[in-house]
Amino acid sequence: MxxxxxxxxxxxxxxxxxxxxxxxxxxxxxxxxxxxxxxxxxxxxxxxxxxxxxxxxxxxxxxxxxxxxxxxxxxxxxxxxxxxxxxxxxxxxxxxxxxxxxxxxxxxxxxxxxxxxxxxxxxxxxxxxxxxxxxxxxKLINHYFLTQEEIDFVTKELHEDYAKEKGRKYDIQDLLIWHIMIDSGNRNGAISKLTWSSLDMESMVFEDIREKRGKIVEVVFEEETAELLEKWKEIRKGMDNLECDGIFIVKRDGEYRKMSQTSIYMRVRKIGHILGLPDLHPHCLRKTAGNRVAEETGDLTVAQEFLNHSDVSTTSKHYIKPKSKKEIREKLRKLKEDKRKKKEDN
The missing domain is CATH 1.10.150 (DNA polymerase; domain 1)
Incomplete structure (x- = not known):
């Protein structure tokens, strides 16, 4: 019974x-x-x-x-x-x-x-x-973990589109949003608060950024992103009456202002169309970045620190892509093969 x-x-x-x-x-x-x-x-x-x-x-x-x-x-x-x-x-x-x-x-x-x-x-x-x-x-929100192949594909498509002289779908701010989110794994709230005055270009980091619940965090980035930031800085010099300190900006009523979280959110949605994912959103990129750190280091605590989580269980439960049976099988095969080779060497 x-x-x-x-x-x-x-x-x-x-x-x-x-x-x-x-x-x-x-x-x-x-x-x-x-x-x-x-x-x-x-x-x-x-x-x-x-x-x-x-x-x-x-x-x-x-x-x-x-x-x-x-x-x-x-x-x-x-x-x-x-x-x-x-x-x-x-x-x-x-x-x-x-x-x-x-x-x-x-x-x-x-x-x-x-x-x-x-x-x-x-x-x-x-x-x-x-x-x-x-x-x-x-329609409930979908959460996607992007593969490295998908990340590379989007990056390639964004840069090829931006290289066009006419008919661009994406601008340099789209490129920067994509790169910084993938590089840093920070929340959309932190990305929207990035400023030139918080930028340490030599160390490739934005410092003292206020994130969720007042937490002060760093937002790191890689060399390719640094090059884009330098390029964006030069472009901004030719823009009239631009005094806004924000990295991401919009022009309303003749005045430049910081780009809102919602505007950044919608730009990520637009980028998602490259992969046929019109509901891609910033948290997907955060999950992707966290999962990648965990996979590359094999250490959940490193991923926890990278994502600024107070508890590793949050990282484990929500930011690690579940393994398929096929992936588990391949991992077991590799472990078995490594064990066999080690035995032969001894």
Whole structure:
């Protein structure tokens, strides 16, 4: 007789008690505002949404240092945070697509309301998060680990395109975004904060870059990237009224400004078309870089340090590409062959 499946409650009272009180208060204000306007769904839609939003707050408590939902840092990194929440729902909670769709909507509706009330200027992830095209049709985010062959192919295609005199699809900033992300494995939030004043060209590193939750990190790069930076620096000298210190820039209303995380995100999406992956996103490049370090060094702790993770289990669980049966078989064959040769030599 099969054993009865045991379900363990994840969102306990203890976990909920640790939720940031400022976030709870902000959400309660939204809830009261909407219940006043539509009491008929108080015990149906809003009850479900409140439950799902509390789950989101528990996620923030456990994995995002209990960040306040209206904190400037949250608003800047919302896409990355929501991607993490989707992964949490999939991997930890085992939710299906329909449930995750509803949970993302529960979070999104709060920010829609916050924009209408003038609490924030823009929705932090609406139309930026690759999650749905319709109310009942959510596409979950795909996470890709690129092979070295794919990395080389994209690099070649980007440089060949940029070498064209006319009809370019990609510019030098696209090349730099690609190279720096692959070289460094840093988060999109850090890449968007790169400046010329933080650049140490001799050591090939950007220093003192503020990343997730205020962590100060380095962003390293290789020789080919250094050459591109020198070239970009020369190009910028011929651009009028350019005083912005940011490495990546856009021009709006006649003024140059730092490129936003969203703009960088969309450029990576565009680069993904080279591989037929229109949903490629910055975190895929971070995963790819981390996995490559782990494979080349054979040391998870090195990959952990490279990715600035506080716990090696995060690296192991989310940033190492699972081996296929074929790859495992080939590795075992190689180990067996090496053992045989060593025995013969002795």
């Amino acid at each position: 099969a054993e009865k499946r045991v379900y363990k409650r994840y969102f306990t009272k203890e976990k909920k008690a640790k939720i940031n009180p400022k976030s709870s208060k902000a959400y309660e204000k939204y809830l009261k505002s909407n219940i006043i306007k539509n009491k008929d769904v108080k015990d149906t839609t809003y009850k479900v949404y409140k439950n799902y939003f509390e789950q989101f707050l528990v996620f923030l408590s456990e994995q995002c240092d209990n960040i306040y939902i209206l904190d400037d840092e949250f608003l800047e990194e919302a896409v990355d945070i929501m991607e993490g929440f989707i992964g949490f729902c999939q991997e930890t909670l085992g939710n299906n697509k329909k449930v995750i769709n509803t949970k993302i909507s529960a979070v999104s509706t709060y920010y829609v309301w916050a924009v209408k009330r003038g609490i924030i200027e823009v929705h932090p992830f609406d139309k930026k998060l690759d999650r749905m095209k319709g109310a009942n049709d959510e």
